Amino acid sequence: MTATGSRARRERLRAETTAEIKKVALELMASGGPDAITLRAIAREMGMTANAIYGYFATRDDLVTTLISDVYTALADAVDAAWSATPATDPAVRIEAWANAFRTWALVNPQGFRLVYGDPVPGYRAPEGGPAPEAARRVCTGLTALAAAAWPHARHLYRDSAFDWSDFDPGLLDKVRPAFPDLPPAAVALALRVWGHLHGLVSLEVYGHMHNQTTNPEKLFREEIAQLLQTLGVPRRR
């Protein structure tokens, strides 16, 4: 039985090394931006040769893909947690919590935001499938929950909506329609638009483009949430 025991041990060591590579890569990213994620720097930090990493990730892009997936999942966790921590009975509070969690996460992890939503690393091209789209869909599903919470108040605004299910990706609908069976296509369109609104404001802020325009991006974001709730007709409790 030493056979299975030592194989288990080998696999454990392997998993630990893999975890360390990712940990060091994320540290490098946090301090030097996504560009600082280089195999040689990671190896240097770990007291290894750069080529040793090829035993764990086939290419640098594979490593980056994994990191994107991890970081994106962390973002999804953060916004989901904020949502779940608020009472289902008060849509305004939930929506505000979601949006604030999104912005806060981005400001705390600006390099992670760049990794996930920007050009991650020179020459990187994202693969087709994988778990990163999965995390993206979690975020979109969260946004749809947001739209669903607001829908009773907002539906009258979208009576003549021209959207139908074919306008959306089946992979997204597979997650969204079972979760919200009564929601029409127009609400998913609303969710994606809200995504765009929040992403845009946060993105401009993270990339420093807001800095030259406003001295108070937080206030602008609060105004955004307020106007969003008002537009949707979601009542704000005093």
Next chain:
Amino acid sequence: MTATGSRARRERLRAETTAEIKKVALELMASGGPDAITLRAIAREMGMTANAIYGYFATRDDLVTTLISDVYTALADAVDAAWSATPATDPAVRIEAWANAFRTWALVNPQGFRLVYGDPVPGYRAPEGGPAPEAARRVCTGLTALAAAAWPHARHLYRDSAFDWSDFDPGLLDKVRPAFPDLPPAAVALALRVWGHLHGLVSLEVYGHMHNQTTNPEKLFREEIAQLLQTLGVPRRR
């Protein structure tokens, strides 16, 4: 007079070479993304040595800064032109034209969009001042014109706005306030929020994040414009 004549000729040659460097750099960017802007590739394309470029730009970052400025200016020109080509009497048409020009430019020049709004190039850090912020302010000023056009219809939505002039960058206000003397701070906040909305949707589309969610990003953008006009109360002519 050969003195001044030949000096003029030298300067002309110099200007021509500078222009060629920028032209080749933009071609490389268009075909291979901002990462493809390398001094060696440019030089190769021009039949020169990489070091020759140092006679025209002190560092690669200097070249990139110039390119960002040029490309950003081209974007500002495009949206300004679309705005000016529409009748001042119909705010809805003007706003729609502006927004469509913004998205269209981004889709036609995706790499330019990434250069201006993303991480331009590995290791690049933008300098403080320079003409790129100038182009950014032109875009913001255009957006303020948009807000100003809608303001007669939209002002009632922002009666209890908490914004004042100190919330904005003086450099922006220097351009905006003389152009729109009657506009309150709330309208500038609205302009920046609209910027965020449009930037977010276009950015998600350019970076491929919308692809996994909707099959019809154009329709989503049209809906965005329609809802924008509706929430602002700007009448749409039939």
Next chain:
DNA sequence: ATCGCAACTTCACGCCGTATAGTTTCTGCA
């Protein structure tokens, strides 16, 4: 005792930005 394999290193190649030094070519003045 030996085989096999996983982990890791060494060496090499071609990319990159850029510093330094040398070469060519042309300008402007004596």
Next chain:
DNA sequence: TGCAGAAACTATACGGCGTGAAGTTGCGAT
């Protein structure tokens, strides 16, 4: 007309990058 000097450009070199190929080491299984 001849020559100093500047401008434009090349040559060489350094360190950093991703990565392919080949070699080394150590350990479990037979």
